[in-house]
Amino acid sequence: MFSIGELSKRTKVKVPTIRYYEQMGLLAEAERTSGNQRRYDKAGLERLSFIRHARDLGFSIDAISSLIELQEHPDRSCEAATNIARSQLEDVRAKIKRLKTLEQELSRISKGCDGDGVSGDCYVLASLADHALCDREH
Amino acid sequence: MFSIGELSKRTKVKVPTIRYYEQMGLLAEAERTSGNQRRYDKAGLERLSFIRHARDLGFSIDAISSLIELQEHPDRSCEAATNIARSQLEDVRAKIKRLKTLEQELSRISKGCDGDGVSGDCYVLASLADHALCDREH
């Protein structure tokens, strides 16, 4: 059994974040010492690692809740889990697509001005003011 | 002179968002009718278009504040503006990089399970539980 600080060190999840996850119902309420401090065991460590890994991959708290629910019922169909993962993948792909468009545009705008002029002539500012100067929709 | 609703239609920025921008100091306080309603002119329309364009490109409210400040002083050096744009570009590139790593990992995980099994055997869930199953750092 170890403290929340120890759990934090091992998982690299900050202490207040661990308490937040407990409050959100992602982590079961931890056992307490007589002095009311949380104590964790291997199971707690594994659950938190799962959560952290999922968060790192961008899953929402809600999605993680569902994944944990499934994890706790190994006999259920895992269709929901694969759906969540796929939808997250689509999300990520959509974000990449959008960001690539932005990258193009920002790179073009940035190249238009080397920063040694005066802002009245700045291509960056002109581009922002006038959407017509853009290459494509974004 | 036109109303906030009209401005909203023309810029595709929602009415409460316009008021929010005013509150944040991005938009100057609008003129008012005798009945206290905001009225805008071409200058207001242009400023809001600028803001919307910058937001679309992912600039923060703070960054936009600085850009507007520069725009209003056409005699100043535009170094700050190009710096803001370049830093935004770097930001976007960093995000793309991270998302691509996530995409790889999510795609690999998703492929590992077609969803017709039982969650006890689900590769999606197993991968989340055990970081060692991952291809690379993320």
Next chain:
DNA sequence: CTTGAACCTCTAGTCGCTAGAGACATTACA
């Protein structure tokens, strides 16, 4: 037995909006 670090709960702040309540203004039409 004391000290200092770690822990507790609670509230409020972050960012960029968005939603809703309850009241007032404007506009279109009869």
Next chain:
DNA sequence: TGTAATGTCTCTAGCGACTAGAGGTTCAAG
């Protein structure tokens, strides 16, 4: 001119996923 519908006003609170800080308690080492 009356009235009804729509638009606008201010204010407060909520979203997600934390983070920061206050003020107090408990634990572990020496």
